[in-house]
Amino acid sequence: MRVLFLEIDTQREWAVASIGPAYLAAMIRRVGHEAQVLRINEDAPISDLVEAVQEIGPDLIGVSLTSRQWLGARRLVNGLRETLAAPVPVIAGGLHATFSPDATLAIPGIDYVCLGEGENAFLYFVEALDAGVTITDGLIDNIQVTPGHEHRPRLGPPFEPIDDLPFMARDMLDEHYGVVHMCTQRGCPFPCTYCAARMYDELYDGTGGPSYGRRRSIENVLAELDAIRGAGELNYVIFLDDTFTIHHPWVYEFCEAYRAHGGVPFSLHARVETVSEKMIERLAAAGCRHIVYGVESGSERLRREIMQRPATNDKIARIFEITKQAGIIVTANYMMGLPGETIEELQATIDLHHRIRPDDFGYFVFYPYPGTALFHECRDKGYLPEDYLERPANHRRSILNLPGVTRDEIAAMYDR
Ligand code: B12
Ligand code: SF4
Numbered sequence: 166m167r168v169l170f171l172e173i174d175t176q177r178e179w180a181v182a183s184i185g186p187a188y189l190a191a192m193i194r195r196v197g198h199e200a201q202v203l204r205i206n207e208d209a210p211i212s213d214l215v216e217a218v219q220e221i222g223p224d225l226i227g228v229s230l231t232s233r234q235w236l237g238a239r240r241l242v243n244g245l246r247e248t249l250a251a252p253v254p255v256i257a258g259g260l261h262a263t264f265s266p267d268a269t270l271a272i273p274g275i276d277y278v279c280l281g282e283g284e285n286a287f288l289y290f291v292e293a294l295d296a297g298v299t300i301t302d303g304l305i306d307n308i309q310v311t312p313g314h315e316h317r318p319r320l321g322p323p324f325e326p327i328d329d330l331p332f333m334a335r336d337m338l339d340e341h342y343g344v345v346h347m348c349t350q351r352g353c354p355f356p357c358t359y360c361a362a363r364m365y366d367e368l369y370d371g372t373g374g375p376s377y378g379r380r381r382s383i384e385n386v387l388a389e390l391d392a393i394r395g396a397g398e399l400n401y402v403i404f405l406d407d408t409f410t411i412h413h414p415w416v417y418e419f420c421e422a423y424r425a426h427g428g429v430p431f432s433l434h435a436r437v438e439t440v441s442e443k444m445i446e447r448l449a450a451a452g453c454r455h456i457v458y459g460v461e462s463g464s465e466r467l468r469r470e471i472m473q474r475p476a477t478n479d480k481i482a483r484i485f486e487i488t489k490q491a492g493i494i495v496t497a498n499y500m501m502g503l504p505g506e507t508i509e510e511l512q513a514t515i516d517l518h519h520r521i522r523p524d525d526f527g528y529f530v531f532y533p534y535p536g537t538a539l540f541h542e543c544r545d546k547g548y549l550p551e552d553y554l555e556r557p558a559n560h561r562r563s564i565l566n567l568p569g570v571t572r573d574e575i576a577a578m579y580d581r
Contacts, residue, residue, distance in 0.1 A: 207237025
């Protein structure tokens with residue numbers, strides 16, 4: 166089978182495309198299928214897509230969806246289906262498709278949805294299509310064909326052992342100058358109420374089977390780095406893991422082994438509660454040059470009561486200090502416009518920012534991602550507009566009707 170993955174670029178083209186397809190491509194290539202990726206902007210003319218698809222001639226199209234990509238994907242896939250004389254089957258997967266499967270399947274042009282982890286499901290699916298089998302609901306774990314709760318598929322167990330996953334197909338990403346992206350784990354054990362990433366953990370918790378959260382062995386991670394080095398340049402590693410600094414014995418052992426293995430500079434994401442002075446020292450010695458922390462808000466109340474992130478401002482300030490002293494560049498990520506947030510609390514975020522003085526920061530207006538606890542709260546309390554799926558998710562403009570702050574107030578604070 167010749168499989169084409171569509172990468173829908175939204176406001177900007179990210180340096181790395183979706184990671185999921187890079188794993189899926191590696192998985193199906195192992196048994197002889199072909200895979201490639203086509204990047205297309207959400208606003209591209211349909212004719213560009215049609216032309217490219219006709220040239221490539223895929224037997225199957227796969228599209229990985231975040232909530233940001235969903236509207237663009239809908240337009241493009243829909244247009245493709247209307248234009249092509251001989252339709253190519255299309256399957257969608259990823260976090261948005263997993264938590265909005267019915268809306269995704271309702272798009273004319275999307276024929277199948279993959280819920281949850283994709284490696285096994287996609288392999289069986291491709292093999293079945295290749296064998297000429299008609300895919301129906303219930304035939305393949307994780308694969309849904311017809312919209313509706315009653316058609317929800319059984320979830321197969323997460324792929325085990327995780328070390329047996331093939332390394333990502335790096336030609337599916339957009340890596341240059343030896344700057345590479347790595348995943349050492351799947352899942353995150355924390356309960357942040359706004360986070361879509363952790364919802365896979367919860368999805369699999371409900372199956373009674375093995376948990377989604379697991380980590381590769383250090384040898385396996387180093388073997389992937391060796392393979393990259395063997396194939397070209399390796400100058401910087403960006404660890405994409407949600408929270409790299411969990412499982413402390415693993416992290417300490419990794420720091421030793423990584424340093425002994427060449428210690429290429431690297432960056433990672435962390436939560437302040439998961440690091441200590443000792444850990445920062447070890448990470449710095451191993452080559453860590455940059456840490457991104459989720460600070461989210463300057464209001465301890467909001468973090469504790471609404472976000473389930475109980476760290477204090479003092480703790481955050483201390484960890485920022487330690488990180489900077491270790492010579493590590495530090496980025497803070499913030500959110501604004503959460504349910505229950507007041508104008509004073511928005512101001513508290515700016516105040517905390519001035520106190521911790523990160524080297525860099527990212528700031529995003531809160532968007533309620535389907536599946537999350539705050540999505541349900543916003544829907545139940547009437548903050549979520551009926552047509553939320555029709556409204557683009559973007560960084561600046563809230564889609565919510567909140568009681569405490571208006572959209573304009575949030576946008577003004579965003580601009581400040
Ligand atoms: C790395 C990363 C990025 C990278 C790469 C993006 C990507 N989609 O992989 C970059 C830097 C580009 C990025 C950007 C952004 N990201 Co980001 N990112 C992540 C992160 C931390 C890890 C993703 C990852 O490596 N996963 C590992 C792979 C193996 O898992 P996976 O993607 O789920 O794929 C598996 C299955 O979903 C399935 N699958 C996936 N695609 C497909 C397709 C088919 C056809 C099939 C069959 C199956 C399938 O099979 C895969 C293998 O098991 C996740 C958090 C997370 N843990 O998911 C957030 C996350 C995906 N990002 C998120 C967001 C919001 C953003 C941004 C908007 C930034 C921001 N403001 O927060 C932008 C928007 C990007 C976009 N184009 O839409 C949200 C998305 C929530 C949602 N419902 O949409 C997440 C979940 C984090 C969160 N806030 O909760 N991100
Ligand atoms: S720590 Fe980060 S990845 Fe984990 S649940 Fe919270 S926001 Fe999500």
